[in-house]
Every structure is written in structure tokens, then in C-alpha cells.
Ligand SMILES: Nc1ncnc2c1ncn2[C@@H]1O[C@H](COP(=O)(O)OP(=O)(O)OP(=O)(O)O)[C@@H](O)[C@H]1O
């Protein structure tokens with residue numbers, strides 16, 4: 052790719068030909084995936100189809116065997132996870148992974164300091180307060196994660212991702228196991244974040260959340276991308292119905 | 299992240315007065331301790347105090363990696379021996395070199411060895427890391443046993459000066475030196491705990507993957523922790539040859555040092571700098587007491603029993619029992 056093309060790349064994320072193997076098992080088999088700035092993309096697929104593995108390859112927790120990942124035009128394929136976080140690539144974990152020994156506020160302050168580079172205590176406290184308020188954890192700031200409910204832990208995951216000041220947020224099943232009204236809460240939050248210009252990749256099994264939120268949907272089955280397009284179109288795709296919704 | 303010493307720019311203000319308060323406190327403890335020791339004025343009192351202080355340094359140094367970052371180093375005795383044999387080596391070359399210089403050299407060598415150990419083992423997590431550190435310690439032991447210049451398996455004799463200026467005996471001098479090292483070790487541990495480094499290490503301890511995704515450069519921070527920890531551990535060993543005047547690999551790599559160094563922070567509490575100090579003073583004193591009343595062979599038994607009790611009923615140590623927030627940093 053030429054220098055000019057890099058600076059004018061209209062994509063925030065441009066992953067191509069991603070291959071990831073675990074031993075002899077191919078979890079990702081040449082996946083292409085793109086996201087435009089501010090876009091809302093859904094990533095769906097049956098259990099074990101490779102969605103979380105793909106997220107891990109994008110965020111740097113895993114290094115793919117083949118393929119290339121560009122973030123805002125820069126090649127980040129081999130970059131460490133913390134550098135990607137500092138560049139504006141944030142994720143929430145499917146199974147919440149809070150810093151258990153820290154208060155909720157301190158949980159938020161880690162990415163504020165280490166990813167967003169906030170060195171002022173006053174500004175950090177201010178920003179942490181804002182973020183906690185926006186994810187609805189304001190009153191819990193001084194509590195430990197052990198005292199949070201499942202939905203609160205999901206919100207903490209999103210709050211911590213948000214604190215990294217991301218340009219792209221990957222929400223890996225942020226709503227699994229939540230009640231209908233709790234799902235709506237998280238969705239509202241994601242809509243609000245997206246309104247602030249953050250592109251979102253939503254990985255979800257709850258179809259109403261995916262179809263309601265996403266402009267575009269990508270379908271992964273057994274490590275291969277089988278569909279990629281406007282939400283309504285993809286949901287009508289016969290392969291998708293058979294491979295995913297049919298079961 | 300312009301300054302490592304404090305987490306936030308505002309914290310730099312008012313740093314000096316607080317440091318002076320701490321130094322004053324340390325000086326006061328030192329004066330009381332050495333007045334009491336002066337009253338006893340027996341070699342044994344200095345021996346006992348030296349032993350306890352040495353464990354304050356060891357436990358505090360170990361905790362920088364083991365407590366703050368949650369990486370359990372089984373090779374503490376290896377680092378300690380590095381300091382011990384660093385001094386033996388220097389003594390063979392320059393017999394008149396002052397002990398504080400040897401301490402400085404030990405700190406440098408310990409930091410380098412810690413860095414090397416980090417590069418070799420820090421990509422391993424959990425128990426694999428611990429086994430790696432143990433293996434390195436065993437390799438170091440083999441090297442020392444076969445290194446004739448520092449006495450090999452037979453050990454080495456050190457002829458120390460009869461006395462030291464300003465002190466009633468050479469033992470009193472070394473004891474005072476160890477007190478200074480304890481103050482330095484605690485100052486390092488406390489600074490780390492309240493710095494960017496400490497906050498990042500705490501995140502790594504809680505969840506390394508999540509820490510990385512929050513922008514924490516985990517490998518870099520862990521390498522800083524192994525180097526600092528290694529420097530302090532090796533420092534603790536440097537004056538030892540002059541204290542007992544004969545060392546062999548069995549003393550330098552002793553199981554007692556290895557076990558105590560891990561047990562004291564675990565029993566005292568690993569989340570803050572104070573836990574290892576409390577653990578070392580308490581267990582170190584208890585062991586000295588047992589040595590005179592029962593036998594020195596009771597030492598490991600005592601620490602073993604305490605370890606079992608604490609890990610099963612008080613996993614956050616004495617400080618955890620006292621603190622409302624059990625895993626507070
Ligand atoms: N570290 C690993 N080692 C070996 N196999 C793995 C590893 N991580 C994932 N896998 C396998 O790769 C496949 C894809 O897993 P992945 O977690 O990416 O699926 P997913 O689409 O996120 O599923 P779910 O909807 O259940 O979250 C699965 O078969 C899984 O067992």
C-alpha cells in the first residue's frame with residue numbers, strides 16, 4: 052500500500068485474510084473485515100465460529116498466522132495489545148474481567164492513565180466520574196467489583212473500554228444473560244457512544260439487539276465469513292438462515 | 299506518564315515534606331533500636347537484629363514482584379546468594395573495599411540478573427514462571443559450587459576488620475548498615491506502590507490480559523519490577539560474608555532464606571509495603587526467640603505452620619486482617 056493510500060484510507064479497521072489456528076484446528080480461515088469511522092457493525096455466528104478469536108487477533112491478545120490488520124491506515128498486525136489500546140482500539144470482554152483488587156473508580160482510572168495518558172489527578176477523577184455516570188455506575192464508584200451484579204459488571208467492562216478514549220469499540224457479547232430491559236440499557240449506552248463518533252463492532256447472539264443497532268452485519272461460520280452486508284439483506288441471505296438462524 | 303515516581307502531576311507537590319517525615323520516622327526507629335542494642339552490647343543482640351533486618355530487606359524486595367505484580371519468584375535465595383558471592387568475589391580481588399561499595403555492586407548485579415531472569419521467564423505465567431525462577435536459582439547454585447575462585451563447594455573465609463569507626467564493634471557497624479538497607483528497601487517499595495509502576499503492576503496482578511487492553515505495557519512494567527526486586531534481594535546478601543566470616547553455597551542458597559523470603563510477605567500481607575515489614579519483624583523475631591529457647595531447627599517448622607494457618611484462614615495476611623478493604627493496595 053502506498054503512503055498516499057495509507058493517509059487517505061477511509062477505513063478505521065481493515066483486516067484482511069486473517070488466519071488463526073489452534074494446533075491443527077483452524078479457528079479463522081482467511082477472514083476479511085472492514086469498519087468505517089463511526090460505523091455500527093454486527094458480527095454474528097454460531098457458538099465457536101471464531102468471533103472472540105477474531106476480536107483477540109484484532110486487539111492483539113492473539114497473533115494471527117496470516118493476514119494483515121490496519122487500524123486507521125497503520126499496520127498493527129504485530130503490535131502489542133497495549134499499543135493498540137493507546138491508538139484507540141478498545142474492547143470489552145465476553146466474560147467480565149475487572150481488576151478485582153481495585154474500586155470501580157480505580158478500574159476506570161487504569162485505562163485513563165495508561166491508554167488515554169491522563170496525568171492530572173483532578174482531570175482523571177473528573178473524567179472517571181463522567182464515565183461512571185454515563186455507564187450508570189456513578190453511585191458504585193467506591194465499591195469493589197465483587198459487589199457488582201452481572202449487568203453492572205458488563206457496564207464496568209464498557210466503562211473501562213470507554214476510558215481508553217477509543218475510536219473503535221468492540222463489544223464482545225456485552226448483553227448475554229441480561230434481561231430485556233437490561234439489554235435495552237446497554238443498547239442505549241452503545242447508541243450514545245456511537246453518537247459521539249465511536250465506531251462499534253457488536254458481537255451478539257441476541258438478534259433483536261443486532262438488527263436494531265447495526266447498519267451492517269458480518270456472519271462468521273466455522274471461521275469463514277459467509278455474508279457481509281446491510282442488516283436486512285444479510286438476514287434474508289439463505290446461507291445465513293441455514294447456517295445460523297435455522298438451528 | 300512523564301514521571302514514574304508519582305501517579306499524577308499534582309502529587310509531585312508536597313512530596314518533599316512527606317519524604318522528610320518518613321526519613322525522620324526512620325531515624326527515630328534507628329536511634330531507639332541502636333540505643334536498646336547498645337544497652338545489651340552483646341554480639342548476640344547484634345546478630346539477632348541483623349537477622350531480622352536482613353529479612354525486612356529480603357521480604358520487602360521479594361514483594362515488589364511477588365506482591366505487587368503477583369509473580370511468585372521461587373529464586374529469592376539465588377538473588378541473595380548473588381549478593382553474598384558478589385562480595386566474596388570482590389573481597390578476593392580487593393580485600394579493602396568498603397562493604398557499602400559491595401552493596402552497590404550487588405544491587406547492580408542483582409538488577410541485571412533480575413532483568414535477565416525477566417526476559418527468560420516473564421512470558422510464562424503463574425506457576426510456570428515460578429518454576430523458571432527456581433530453575434535459574436539451581437543453575438546459579440551449580441555455577442557457584444564449581445567456581446573455585448570464590449571457594450567452590452568448600453566455601454570461602456573472609457577476614458574482616460576488628461572494629462569499625464564510630465561503632466562499638468564490626469557487628470554493630472554491619473547491623474547499622476543493614477538497618478540503612480532496610481530503610482532504602484522500604485523506601486523503594488513504598489515509592490513503587492504509589493507510582494505509575496505500582497498501579498500498573500496491580501492491574502497486571504488482577505488481570506494481565508485486561509491490563510494490556512487498558513494500555514498497560516505489561517512486559518516493560520514486569521521487567522522493571524524484576525530488576526528492582528532483584529537489586530534489593532541481592533543487596534540483602536552483600537554484607538553477609540563479613541558478618542559470619544565464612545560462607546559456603548549451602549549457607550548462601552539456604553532453604554531457610556528461600557522459604558522465609560516468600561513466607562514473610564505472605565503472612566504479613568502482600569498488597570502494601572508494610573505487610574512484608576510486619577511479617578519479617580514478627581516471624582524474624584519469633585525465629586530468633588525459638589533459636590535461643592528451643593533450637594534453630596525449629597525455625598522452618600514455625601514458618602511452615604504459620605504459612606499453613608495463614609494461607610488457609612487469612613489469605614491477605616496480617617495487614618489484610620486489619621484492613622477493611624481486604625485487597626487494598
Ligand atoms: N486458546 C484456544 N486454544 C484452543 N482452541 C481455542 C482457543 N480459543 C478458542 N478456541 C476454539 O476456537 C473456536 C472459536 O472460538 P471462539 O471463542 O472464537 O468462538 P465464538 O464465536 O466467540 O463463540 P461464542 O459465541 O461461544 O463466544 C472454538 O472451537 C474454540 O474452542
Ligand SMILES: [Mg+2]
Nearest residue numbers: 102103104145
Ligand atoms: Mg465468543
